[in-house]
Amino acid sequence: MKLTLNLHALLLFHTVALTGSVTAASRKLKISQPAISAQIRSFERQHEVILFEKKGRKIALTPIAQRLLQPTEKLFALEEQIRIMLEDYHRHPQGKLRITGNYMATSILIPKWASLYKQKYPEVAVKITTVNSAQALDSLLQYETDVAIFGHDGLPDERLESLYCLELYRDIFQFVVAPSHQFANQSIAVEVVMKEPFIMREEGSTTRKRLIELCEANSVAPPAIELEFNGLNETIQAVVAGYGVSFVPSLASKPYIQSGELAGVIVHGVGITNKIMLATHDPALLENYVRDFISIAKSNLEQRV
Numbered sequence: 001m002k003l004t005l006n007l008h009a010l011l012l013f014h015t016v017a018l019t020g021s022v023t024a025a026s027r028k029l030k031i032s033q034p035a036i037s038a039q040i041r042s043f044e045r046q047h048e049v050i051l052f053e054k055k056g057r058k059i060a061l062t063p064i065a066q067r068l069l070q071p072t073e074k075l076f077a078l079e080e081q082i083r084i085m086l087e088d089y090h091r092h093p094q095g096k097l098r099i100t101g102n103y104m105a106t107s108i109l110i111p112k113w114a115s116l117y118k119q120k121y122p123e124v125a126v127k128i129t130t131v132n133s134a135q136a137l138d139s140l141l142q143y144e145t146d147v148a149i150f151g152h153d154g155l156p157d158e159r160l161e162s163l164y165c166l167e168l169y170r171d172i173f174q175f176v177v178a179p180s181h182q183f184a185n186q187s188i189a190v191e192v193v194m195k196e197p198f199i200m201r202e203e204g205s206t207t208r209k210r211l212i213e214l215c216e217a218n219s220v221a222p223p224a225i226e227l228e229f230n231g232l233n234e235t236i237q238a239v240v241a242g243y244g245v246s247f248v249p250s251l252a253s254k255p256y257i258q259s260g261e262l263a264g265v266i267v268h269g270v271g272i273t274n275k276i277m278l279a280t281h282d283p284a285l286l287e288n289y290v291r292d293f294i295s296i297a298k299s300n301l302e303q304r305v
Contacts, residue, residue: 007075009043012036013051014072017061081143095289096125100145102206103232104252105276106130109149109168113297120296124289130231132205140279146290151206151249152277153213163279166294168301171251171274173210175265178242184263190218193267197226197244199235207232210272211247218269236262249274 015025016036026033044051051065061069097117101110106128114126131139133150140148141159149168152160175193177183183193194215201207215222226244229235232252239246240261251274256262283291 003047006039006043006046009039010068010072011076012039013043013065013068014076016040016052016059017065017069017072021059077142095121095123095287096127097147097290097293098127098129098145099147099149099293100129100131100136100139101149102133102136102151103130103201104151104249105136105149107233108252109276109297113293113300116296116300117293121289121292132202134204137279140281143281146280146286147293148279150277150279152275153206153209160279163281164283166278166298167275168278168297169251169274169276171249171276173207173247173270173272173274174250174253175245175247175267175270176236176239176253176257176262177245177265178239179260179263180242181245181263183245183265185266187266187268190214190267190270191220193245193265194220194223196223198223199227199229199238199244199246200225201232201235202228202230206274207247207249210274214247214270214272251276 012025012029012031015029016022019025019028022033022036025031025036029036040051049064050062051068052059053062054060099110099114107130110128114128118124118126129139129145133152136145136148136150137159139145140163175183183196198211200211212222214220223245227235227238229238232248235246236248236252236256238244240256245265253262253264257264278294278297280286280290280294283294
């Protein structure tokens with residue numbers, strides 16, 4: 001026989017656990033302290049568990065309560081997402097498209113697609129969020145976005161199995177410097193270039209991961225990251241200004257090299273691919289206006305920036 005869960009009691013437990021006391025939970029939820037205590041005790045009796053124990057004047061989580069904390073956090077985060085979806089439905093009756101992409105996607109790819117999309121669907125609200133690749137995928141898996149575009153190394157990833165995935169591009173990472181740098185347009189050994197000061201994206205970004213993988217593959221110590229930015233454009237602009245070396249996708253660096261603001265560094269034996277993926281949930285379950293954005297992206301694949 002399946003147990004029936006009192007979700008309201010779980011919310012009370014979760015709030016007490018996070019705030020550290022029934023008093024604080026009472027203020028946050030605007031529910032009386034006796035009502036909170038009574039519902040938690042009822043939940044404990046029903047399921048034959050103890051959730052809190054006294055530690056002096058404070059309360060502490062029991063082992064079972066500690067185990068419940070993470071899934072209840074996910075449960076109520078999902079509840080919040082559903083609430084936002086319902087609010088968006090009423091606030092944007094014609095639909096709201098949420099797109100999350102890594103820095104290269106939102107600065108180079110998505111702007112054109114979003115413009116084409118808005119010309120066709122001016123009544124649909126469009127929200128574009130920029131994060132790193134790992135965060136973009138997490139956002140999709142947590143139903144915080146409708147479409148995610150991110151860099152992926154191509155290795156098996158069980159998180160992608162439940163998603164619809166489309167490979168947009170296979171780009172190549174390259175080393176870049178300012179045109180005045182001594183390595184500009186020169187052929188340099190990987191161990192030599194790694195001794196230069198580097199300007200890189202934050203930890204967790206695809207470019208940072210690929211640089212570390214390259215160092216490991218060549219048994220070379222990682223370079224000193226002298227400047228770190230939470231964005232690809234900021235990283236490139238710092239190199240353009242004349243300091244250090246960076247390792248970036250060629251799709252992002254190409255316009256700067258063509259304009260003479262950047263120069264490439266030829267490092268033999270380096271050919272790391274940057275696979276750019278578009279992912280969403282089952283297209284059959286998506287609103288038409290979401291599927292149409294994906295169609296626009298697919299129809300423009302051959303038109304590289």
